[in-house]
């Protein structure tokens with residue numbers, strides 16, 4: 001008799017932070033310096049299948065992304081993650097330590113510069129845990145995804161999500177208490193996001209190294225930490241009250257402060273491009289003409305614009321027209337679902 005195939009498939013969606021995560025207090029446990037708050041999107045998802053090798057094999061872990069084999073540091077990250085799962089005490093019997101084949105597919109538009117470690121590691125967490133026979137509560141799945149990539153902890157849930165910094169006094173308690181969970185939202189808070197895709201140009205510094213440099217050298221970092229906890233609390237209140245203008249103002253301020261903090265690192269970390277500033281001007285122009293729109297930017301030049309769902313068409317139309325008369329590429333997203341494991 002053949003044993004049932006130990007395999008699972010999971011899908012997770014990207015999330016965009018409205019109150020940003022920038023800086024770790026523990027790089028091994030992936031504990032963040034602050035809490036953060038995000039919106040999971042309906043687009044830009046990753047589907048990952050994990051199939052275990054038969055017991056008694058070499059234990060090798062291989063991975064492909066969009067059909068191409070992963071190698072080097074990208075493969076090592078996946079292997080470290082699978083190791084975290086297959087060496088757990090709660091993985092039973094002959095499932096423990098088995099090799100695995102990881103097959104991952106991103107539905108990010110080609111060349112959009114939006115490939116996301118958030119959707120990637122959330123999907124990997126869901127599929128790996130299930131393949132190794134674990135039935136984890138959402139909180140524990142989020143903690144597990146966090147170990148792959150901090151922002152992945154948030155993609156375990158749909159809609160508005162808060163990722164708690166967790167207990168700051170002690171790393172063991174911090175690990176247990178740093179997880180993401182949904183934020184209760186007013187029923188009439190109907191948001192959307194326009195994603196302005198700008199030419200990414202040559203790849204600048206990765207966010208992991210950039211965070212570490214910011215923590216180590218930016219004199220603004222302590223102020224960033226202090227303000228971010230206030231922003232998270234106020235953003236939660238705005239979401240509960242259905243106050244989009246208040247949420248948008250907090251989100252734009254958080255993004256600006258994050259970039260200011262990293263610009264103050266030595267050497268400076270700069271992700272914003274001249275074209276990004278042009279979009280910020282266009283967003284300010286939308287607001288000046290009475291349309292609610294607020295910008296946020298991550299570790300790259302693209303600008304994401306939060307708005308009411310009813311305004312999405314107008315916001316996209318306005319952002320598509322560049323300042324020099326050229327056209328910008330603008331994608332649309334709505335709030336999306338959390339991790340689904342099959």
Ligand code: 2P0
Pocket residue numbers: 016017019020021022030036117118148149150151152207208297298299
């Ligand atoms: C965020 N970003 O809150 C922030 C804002 C980018 C800018 O989380 O080192 O891939 O794997 O925890 O999650 C991107 O960093 O970093 C990120 P690691 P991650 O979304």
